[in-house]
Amino acid sequence: PIKRMWGGRFEEAGDQLVNQFNASINFDQEMAAEDIEGSLAHVKMLKETKILSAADADKITAGLEKLRERLTSEGLPFSIDNEDIHMNIEALLTEEIGPVAGKLHTGRSRNDQVATDLHLYVKKRLPIIIRELKKLQGELVDKAEANVETIMPGYTHMQHAQPISYGHYLMAYFQMFQRDVERFEFNQQHTDLSPLGAAALAGTTFPIDRQLSAKYLGFTEPYHNSLDAVSDRDFALEFLSNASILMMHLSRLCEELIYWCSYEFGYLELADSYSTGSSIMPQKKNPDMAELIRGKAGRVYGDLFGLLTTMKGLPLAYNKDMQEDKEGLFDAIKTVLPSIKIMTGMIATLQVNKDAMEHATHHDFSNATELADYLATKGIPFRKAHEIVGELVLKGLKTGTNLVDIPLEEYQKISPKINEDVYTVLQPKVAVERRNSYGGTGFEQVRQQIKIAKDILKSD
Numbered sequence: 001p002i003k004r005m006w007g008g009r010f011e012e013a014g015d016q017l018v019n020q021f022n023a024s025i026n027f028d029q030e031m032a033a034e035d036i037e038g039s040l041a042h043v044k045m046l047k048e049t050k051i052l053s054a055a056d057a058d059k060i061t062a063g064l065e066k067l068r069e070r071l072t073s074e075g076l077p078f079s080i081d082n083e084d085i086h087m088n089i090e091a092l093l094t095e096e097i098g099p100v101a102g103k104l105h106t107g108r109s110r111n112d113q114v115a116t117d118l119h120l121y122v123k124k125r126l127p128i129i130i131r132e133l134k135k136l137q138g139e140l141v142d143k144a145e146a147n148v149e150t151i152m153p154g155y156t157h158m159q160h161a162q163p164i165s166y167g168h169y170l171m172a173y174f175q176m177f178q179r180d181v182e183r184f185e186f187n188q189q190h191t192d193l194s195p196l197g198a199a200a201l202a203g204t205t206f207p208i209d210r211q212l213s214a215k216y217l218g219f220t221e222p223y224h225n226s227l228d229a230v231s232d233r234d235f236a237l238e239f240l241s242n243a244s245i246l247m248m249h250l251s252r253l254c255e256e257l258i259y260w261c262s263y264e265f266g267y268l269e270l271a272d273s274y275s276t277g278s279s280i281m282p283q284k285k286n287p288d289m290a291e292l293i294r295g296k297a298g299r300v301y302g303d304l305f306g307l308l309t310t311m312k313g314l315p316l317a318y319n320k321d322m323q324e325d326k327e328g329l330f331d332a333i334k335t336v337l338p339s340i341k342i343m344t345g346m347i348a349t350l351q352v353n354k355d356a357m358e359h360a361t362h363h364d365f366s367n368a369t370e371l372a373d374y375l376a377t378k379g380i381p382f383r384k385a386h387e388i389v390g391e392l393v394l395k396g397l398k399t400g401t402n403l404v405d406i407p408l409e410e411y412q413k414i415s416p417k418i419n420e421d422v423y424t425v426l427q428p429k430v431a432v433e434r435r436n437s438y439g440g441t442g443f444e445q446v447r448q449q450i451k452i453a454k455d456i457l458k459s460d
């Protein structure tokens with residue numbers, strides 16, 4: 001036999017490159033704490049069910065606790081010779097307590113062990129992500145509250161469409177992040193299951209108690225099918241797809257931050273602390289944080305597609321391909337968390353140039369719908385009104401004038417029912433305020449949205 005934990009039936013050892021290629025310790029040591037935690041629950045169950053004697057179980061428990069302590073105080077010396085985190089921990093446990101350590105692996109396999117570690121890893125981090133998202137939502141609500149009456153052009157096709165409240169715009173992102181929160185909350189349901197005790201694939205002949213070890217680990221219940229337990233990575237895929245959607249939201253917000261901080265727009269200014277300079281152009285203040293978040297969205301999509309592709313052809317149950325599940329998942333978690341935090345800081349410190357925003361609505365035709373609606377209320381069919389206003393816009397474009405510049409006599413040629421109040425209706429602020437249909441940009445509606453949002457944030 002060769003000197004490996006599984007070396008009994010082997011006569012030849014793999015070469016160095018094979019061993020390196022096979023090993024996952026370089027990245028799965030990230031789950032060291034979870035691996036120890038899983039083993040502590042397993043041995044506690046083995047003791048409770050009398051599969052191990054109390055004396056043996058206590059020795060193993062004490063050894064694992066020692067390792068846990070060493071891990072946090074000085075770190076553990078992992079070795080590539082022990083392949084992965086599971087065998088490294090077992091080898092270190094053997095150094096601590098001797099051959100009795102070998103009894104820990106009774107009634108389990110690395111297949112259910114690795115799945116358990118990964119569930120614990122994600123389960124622990126989901127609430128952190130949700131908490132950070134809620135902080136971001138809180139900042140959006142605060143900014144929205146300060147900008148209910150800040151008027152800006154609303155865009156479709158990147159063309160001025162109708163004036164809107166900047167607070168309304170910010171609350172749209174609140175809603176997007178709320179759906180992200182709900183998706184991650186749902187993700188927790190599929191993560192909150194224990195694979196432990198599924199063993200290699202088929203369960204075990206030992207009288208283990210999977211409900212008990214699940215309970216010790218804080219999982220709601222064990223997986224109901226052992227094959228599914230060891231081969232399911234849906235919870236990780238769900239995480240990655242939720243993370244991808246979240247990054248897409250962050251990226252869209254970044255895109256607008258970047259544009260709106262440009263000279264041409266000038267609607268916003270990022271705080272110095274969230275900007276960077278240029279090594280050659282002294283005047284530059286670049287929105288690098290927003291660009292990085294936008295860029296990192298692509299990286300998280302890559303993590304999702306990596307795992308989807310890895311899983312797509314895998315027969316049941318465990319296959320070594322699945323060792324590839326970790327790096328992308330860890331990467332996505334480590335990308336998403338700072339992205340949310342940095343976005344929170346950017347929003348909190350953002351300068352809003354209310355005048356520039358409002359100014360942009362005064363020299364455009366984004367009040368054209370207002371005029372068409374006004375004519376419709378005077379009895380002109382909306383289709384006809386649309387055509388009339390279209391012609392006025394064309395004329396205005398040719399002569400460099402706006403709808404407010406048209407004298408009343410001209411308007412009265414269209415319809416004698418038109419009077420002075422048409423100029424009030426054409427004011428962008430009035431146009432926004434009057435859009436009081438449910439969920440619209442009218443100030444009253446935006447205030448209502450903010451109130452509901454605050455209740456949502458308060459409720460947890």
Ligand code: ARG
Pocket residue numbers: 024028084085110111114318320322323324
């Ligand atoms: N390092 C492995 C992984 O990450 C652990 C499970 C190995 N199981 C096996 N039968 N080779 O997936």
